[in-house]
Amino acid sequence: xxxxxxxxxxxxxxxxxxxxxxxxxxxxxxxxxxxxxxxxxxxxxxxxxxxxxxxxxxxxxxxxxxxxxxxxxxxxxxxxxxxxxxxxxxxxxxxxxxxxxxxxxxxxxxxxxxxxxxxxxxxxxxxxxxxxxxxxxxxxxxxxxxxxxxxxxxxxxxxxxxxxxxxxxxxxxxxxxxxxxxxxxxxxxxxxxxxxxxxxxxxxxxxxxxxxxxxxxxxxxxxxxxxxxxxxxxxxxxxxxxxxxxxxxxxxxxxxxxxxxxxxxxxxxxxxxxxxxxxxxxxxxxxxxxxxxxxxxxxxxxxxxxxxxxxxxxxxxxxxxxxxxxxxxxxxxxxxxxxxxxxxxxxxxxxxxxxxxxxxxxxxxxxxxxxxxxxxxxxxxxxxxxxxxxxxxxxxxxxxxxxxxxxxxxxxxxxxxxxxxxxxxxxxxxxxxxxxxxxxxxxxxxxxxxxxxxxxxxxxxxxxxxxxxxxxxxxxxxxxxxxxxxxxxxxxxxxxxxxxxxxxxxxxxxxxxxxxxxxxxxxxxxxxxxxxxxxxxxxxxxxxxxxxxxxxxxxxxxxxxxxxxxxxxxxxxxxxxxxxxxxxxxxxxxxxxxxxxxxxxxxxxxxxxxxxxxxxxxx
Ligand SMILES: Nc1ncnc2c1ncn2[C@@H]1O[C@H](COP(=O)(O)OP(=O)(O)OP(=O)(O)O)[C@@H](O)[C@H]1O
Numbered sequence: 001x002x003x004x005x006x007x008x009x010x011x012x013x014x015x016x017x018x019x020x021x022x023x024x025x026x027x028x029x030x031x032x033x034x035x036x037x038x039x040x041x042x043x044x045x046x047x048x049x050x051x052x053x054x055x056x057x058x059x060x061x062x063x064x065x066x067x068x069x070x071x072x073x074x075x076x077x078x079x080x081x082x083x084x085x086x087x088x089x090x091x092x093x094x095x096x097x098x099x100x101x102x103x104x105x106x107x108x109x110x111x112x113x114x115x116x117x118x119x120x121x122x123x124x125x126x127x128x129x130x131x132x133x134x135x136x137x138x139x140x141x142x143x144x145x146x147x148x149x150x151x152x153x154x155x156x157x158x159x160x161x162x163x164x165x166x167x168x169x170x171x172x173x174x175x176x177x178x179x180x181x182x183x184x185x186x187x188x189x190x191x192x193x194x195x196x197x198x199x200x201x202x203x204x205x206x207x208x209x210x211x212x213x214x215x216x217x218x219x220x221x222x223x224x225x226x227x228x229x230x231x232x233x234x235x236x237x238x239x240x241x242x243x244x245x246x247x248x249x250x251x252x253x254x255x256x257x258x259x260x261x262x263x264x265x266x267x268x269x270x271x272x273x274x275x276x277x278x279x280x281x282x283x284x285x286x287x288x289x290x291x292x293x294x295x296x297x298x299x300x301x302x303x304x305x306x307x308x309x310x311x312x313x314x315x316x317x318x319x320x321x322x323x324x325x326x327x328x329x330x331x332x333x334x335x336x337x338x339x340x341x342x343x344x345x346x347x348x349x350x351x352x353x354x355x356x357x358x359x360x361x362x363x364x365x366x367x368x369x370x371x372x373x374x375x376x377x378x379x380x381x382x383x384x385x386x387x388x389x390x391x392x393x394x395x396x397x398x399x400x401x402x403x404x405x406x407x408x409x410x411x412x413x414x415x416x417x418x419x420x421x422x423x424x425x426x427x428x429x430x431x432x433x434x435x436x437x438x439x440x441x442x443x444x445x446x447x448x449x450x451x452x453x454x455x456x457x458x459x460x461x462x463x464x465x466x467x468x469x470x471x472x473x474x475x476x477x478x479x480x481x482x483x484x485x486x487x488x489x490x491x492x493x494x495x496x497x498x499x500x501x502x503x504x505x506x507x508x509x510x511x512x513x514x515x516x517x518x519x520x521x522x523x524x525x526x527x528x529x530x531x532x533x534x535x536x537x538x539x540x541x542x543x544x545x546x547x548x549x550x551x552x553x554x555x556x557x558x559x560x561x562x563x564x565x566x567x568x569x570x571x572x573x574x575x576x577x578x579x580x581x582x583x584x585x586x587x588x589x590x591x592x593x594x595x596x597x598x599x600x601x602x603x604x605x606x607x608x609x610x611x612x613x614x615x616x617x618x619x
Contacts, residue, residue: 001320008317016263020173027162036165038274040233043172046269047226049253050179050262051219057259058183059215060195065106065122066250069099069220071129071242073227075140078237081149088152088159088167091228099224103217111212118216126247130239145238152232168229175222178460180262182218185459185466186473189446191215192260193435200433202417203395203426204509205450214456248290255294258306260437267305346373346548347408347424347516349394354403354413356389356572363389364572366403369550371517376539376549378559381569382593387552388430390569391519394550395427396420407517422450424516426509428523432502434494440486440505443494445477447509480508484538500531507538517548524555536562560584568593 027036048066055063073095080091106125110118134142141147152159154167182188190211194201198208231237249272257268351369355362364386371377379387392398394405396417405413412420426447434443454469481487484504489497494505503523510518520539524532532555539562543549553559559566559580566583568576570592576583583589 001316004316004320008320020169024166024169024173027165033161036161037233040165040168040229042270042273043168044226044230044233045250045253045273046266047172047175047222047229048250049257049269050176050265051221051223052250052254053257053259053261053265054179054183054191054219055212055215056254057261057264058188058191058195059212060191061111061212061215062116062119063107063110063122063216063219064119064247064251065103065125065216066219066223067242067244067247068106068122068125068129069102069223070227070230070246071133071239072102073099073224074231074237074242075133075146075227076224077228078146078149078231079139081152081231082146086150086153087156088154088164088228088232091152091232092171092225095228096221096224099220099227100217103220104213107213107216111209111216118212122216123247126242126244129242133239141238143239145236146231147236149231149235149237151235164232168233171225171229175225176262176266179222179265181460181462182456183262185470186445186449186454187456187459189435189438189442190449192438193446195260196435197433199397199417200429200435202397203421203429204447204513205418205421207416207418218456245287245290248287248294252290252293254304256304258304258309261304261306264304264306344373344511344514344542344545344547345424345516346546348372348406349377349517349548349550350404350406351390351394352404352406354390354393354400354405356386356393356398356400362572364393364400364569367569367572367574368403369567369574371548371550373548374543374546375564376543376551376562378551378553378563378566379569380553380556380559380566380593385569386572387569388521389572391427391521391550391552394420394517394519395425418450424513425519426511426513426515426517427519428503428506428510428521430522430525432499432506434497434502434505436493436495438494439490440492440494440497441474441477441481441490443505444480444508444512445473447480447512448473448476449513451513476512477508480512483511483541484508485534500527503527504531504535504538507535511542511547515547517550518542519550519552521552522554523551524553524558532558 023039026039031039048070051066051069052064055061076095076098077091080086080094085091106121107118110121113121130143133140137143152164152167154163159167183191190201190204190206193204194206194208194211201211202208230241253268253272254265255268256271257264257266349369349371351367353366353368354364355366356364367386367390369377369379369390379390381387389398393400393413396412396415396419400413403413404411407420407423407425410423412423412425415423435446438446452469452472454466457463458465478487478490481490484507486501486504486508489501494502497505503526507520507523510520524535527535536558539549539551543562543564551559551562563580566576566578566580567574568583568586568589575592576586576589578586
């Protein structure tokens with residue numbers, strides 16, 4: 001265990017870096033030709049698999065066209081070589097970009113049509129490769145393949161086999177470093193958020209379509225690189241190398257290694273290449289083996305070897321006492337919320353006469369609401385009265401049939417959800433929406449996706465802009481966690497927290513972007529008395545900091561305690577607006593929402609028991 005603790009104390013990049021150096025120098029240590037070839041083929045396969053991992057494992061898009069992009073890269077490099085452009089750096093660059101272009105052009109229609117269409121169009125793309133190559137057989141050699149490729153050069157110098165091995169190893173290592181940088185960045189977290197919940201992703205400002213396309217297109221780039229390397233390895237390419245069998249091998253390697261993993265792509269590809277591909281019997285029946293493997297692997301090995309590895313690491317960590325893996329630890333100090341909220345730049349929210357019909361069901365009719373900065377505006381009403389529909393329209397998930405929604409001076413009723421988020425509307429969800437396998441700190445920092453933007457380019461190369469934004473993400477994330485009393489849980493797995501903590505985490509995530517309007521959807525439901533009080537304190541602090549807060553809540557006592565003004569909905573219409581005192585005494589609210597007749601109430605305000613009953617009625 002002491003050994004394990006020592007190992008865990010090392011920087012996370014050290015072991016991969018040592019392994020990378022070993023792989024690069026292997027040929028100088030007497031590696032046989034056959035072994036060297038297998039390593040080169042495994043590196044090439046790993047590059048292609050990494051592209052699938054990015055789009056399938058991270059962005060959650062079943063896009064299987066990597067084999068076609070691999071072909072695009074290989075034929076681009078092959079044709080460049082035949083036409084005298086033998087420099088490998090130039091070939092890699094052009095092949096990568098051509099593959100990227102193929103990814104964008106073929107990804108757009110599939111993504112526009114929906115998830116299964118993406119799977120189908122990308123799959124057909126792979127089946128079409130031999131036909132496309134045949135159509136252009138004058139240039140590509142058709143089914144006979146493309147010969148005449150000459151050995152690649154590097155900056156004008158010819159390369160021997162060993163030098164080309166080093167090029168393949170270095171390109172693979174460099175790409176995997178980029179890939180790792182990408183998936184641990186805010187873009188990577190956005191991919192994972194998107195995979196789990198497009199609704200959550202758009203509510204933090206992620207454009208679902210653009211991000212899925214990026215996942216697919218960026219994943220095409222390493223396939224293009226792999227193609228260029230492959231063309232120069234054998235100096236001959238033919239359509240068979242890029243067909244359905246190869247596409248299935250890529251999928252099998254991805255599932256074996258773990259599709260939501262960086263190193264899983266390497267492990268899966270190496271096992272697939274160095275293991276079964278060695279046997280000639282396997283090669284003959286490869287498709288059958290891959291098919292069987294996909295079924296068995298998909299059922300028995302969910303998450304692949306990467307998941308087994310992560311499980312083993314966390315078990316060893318627990319045994320060795322590395323990190324504090326206890327999600328139930330007590331909050332900081334005396335459990336009260338640390339109020340360190342700066343000023344919030346709240347903006348007025350004006351909802352003017354919005355209506356929404358679902359089929360024959362008029363969910364909202366001519367409903368209006370006004371929420372001011374520095375005030376808590378509660379939206380209450382019985383089940384099915386239209387509260388969530390109202391929030392969904394403010395956030396852009398539904399378009400109103402008529403009416404206007406203004407955030408400050410911005411009309412938002414026609415904007416897509418991610419654009420509404422970028423205008424400054426943040427929300428929590430009735431059921432906490434938290435991606436798997438990310439830390440509490442990252443889950444909170446994800447709320448800043450549309451704040452202080454950092455490009456993919458600066459992210460993967462870790463340029464100063466990326467470092468600045470990352471530091472701000474983590475600082476603000478920690479500050480938000482301190483605010484909700486959860487700073488001690490920053491490194492825990494967010495999705496494994498108890499319900500109360502997950503709700504507070506959602507509040508932290510929605511506050512971290514300094515929203516202009518904050519929508520809290522039943523944040524108190526399922527919380528115990530202490531948690532409700534902590535939440536109440538937090539909401540007051542956010543209000544005092546200048547936030548515009550809309551609170552949808554069934555806990556009537558909490559509403560009376562917190563709200564500056566209350567809007568009551570019944571059957572899609574606003575039946576009352578007023579201060580808590582006015583609402584408590586409103587006969588229509590008493591009868592329609594609370595089920596208390598006017599005579600019974602005798603014009604008095606609600607007692608504790610009735611207020612509690614009101615909470616239950618609402619639930
Ligand atoms: N996507 C949808 N398609 C069809 N009908 C819908 C949809 N969303 C909401 N509705 C209907 O609109 C009406 C208002 O529902 P909504 O969820 O907004 O009520 P609510 O006040 O939030 O209820 P609850 O307190 O149970 O969350 C209901 O009759 C509901 O069935």
